[in-house]
């Protein structure tokens with residue numbers, strides 16, 4: 001079916017009205033394929049990257065299916081959770097729920113979003129009052145189950161969004177626990193969306209979906225084709241000057257700049273800010289409020305550069321973002337696809353450039369293998385890497401200096417000894433533990449959306465066991481295996497300090 005309008009897809013007038021107000025006229029390819037299938041009650045395995053319009057692809061038909069259940073009754077019993085949408089990060093969860101609110105504003109259905117990193121008390125009242133559609137990160141959802149604020153026994157539709165990312169982040173045990181709290185798979189509709197289809201994802205789909213209809217809008221493991229991709233060969237210590245040169249000479253705003261570590265993100269943002277670029281950083285060490293503020297400033301066009309780690313940037317939905325910079329190449333090639341999927345969204349053209357230091361060339365080779373094409377190597381006009389190696393920003397004749405001449409003459413202060421980090425203590429505590437486990441556990445401590453992993457010594461992170469009546473499934477009280485994909489991956493990269 002090739003519907004050229006939302007009306008042809010058979011959506012209810014209240015949804016059509018909301019869609020029209022969102023400014024959409026033509027359904028995107030994933031919407032054309034997914035909407036009729038979901039409306040027909042089929043299970044769907046959707047291969048679609050963020051930016052293809054997949055959220056509306058599942059949200060609109062879910063709203064349509066649940067619309068008859070809308071109730072104005074204040075009784076929580078009249079508002080059971082009927083659709084559960086699981087997302088790997090709080091940012092994606094928030095954005096999905098915003099879309100549901102937007103598309104569902106005339107349906108009378110209730111929705112909310114729960115995620116870690118904020119006081120659960122604020123969420124309890126809303127969840128207890130009853131919502132038909134619940135968007136959640138897995139860990140916080142289990143916290144709500146433990147608090148008995150939510151009952152999942154009446155879920156009719158389950159969505160796993162960005163399932164590949166859930167798998168990468170080690171969420172599968174939590175998801176399996178959640179599955180046991182839902183009605184049997186055969187009695188619910190199951191939708192799984194993933195940008196990539198690894199064997200692990202297929203295995204997960206086999207367990208969760210009933211005779212799913214497979215829909216794909218991009219070839220497997222291909223980057224968004226509208227994104228123009230280039231690479232600059234540049235020494236690590238000249239990257240900042242190159243970034244500043246590009247941002248200033250093109251006078252470009254809303255540049256999303258990826259680095260590999262939280263510490264690196266903070267440091268780069270600080271340096272760029274000092275050099276006069278409106279910059280902020282978004283990573284797992286930032287408070288939820290700081291992350292939302294940075295995101296909102298970026299969306300409003302108030303930032304030239306937003307420095308982000310892979311995990312924090314997951315699911316960011318920023319329209320018309322012109323440029324993604326891979327300031328450091330990801331060590332897992334799939335992350336490159338996720339990163340560049342931030343630009344060139346829903347038909348817009350975008351640009352992604354990678355800064356490749358000599359020691360990163362091997363990662364570029366891996367990325368090119370996954371893309372099945374070469375990334376064009378280019379040089380920046382007017383940029384001299386050897387002059388930039390001092391880390392001073394290079395300016396062209398057209399660049400306006402953004403800080404005073406006096407400031408630029410001030411010699412760089414020697415590095416202060418770094419303060420002790422949370423990791424240092426923990427590394428002492430877990431001397432024999434595998435470094436990956438220690439890192440992941442600490443990552444969890446800093447980002448509660450991350451699932452818990454067990455240390456090699458068998459000790460569990462200090463989080464209470466869950467799900468009464470299922471002691472074997474208590475969180476953190478059993479030794480839990482590392483998911484296969486994680487085992488295959490090189491040393492932990494994302495958001496490592």
Ligand code: AMP
Pocket residue numbers: 023024025026027028031049050051052053054055056317318319345346
């Ligand atoms: P998603 O892949 O769901 O994250 O959507 C990516 C972006 O596409 C979002 O900013 C949506 O608002 C936008 N979008 C979704 N559907 C359409 C459509 N039919 N026409 C134009 N833009 C859309």
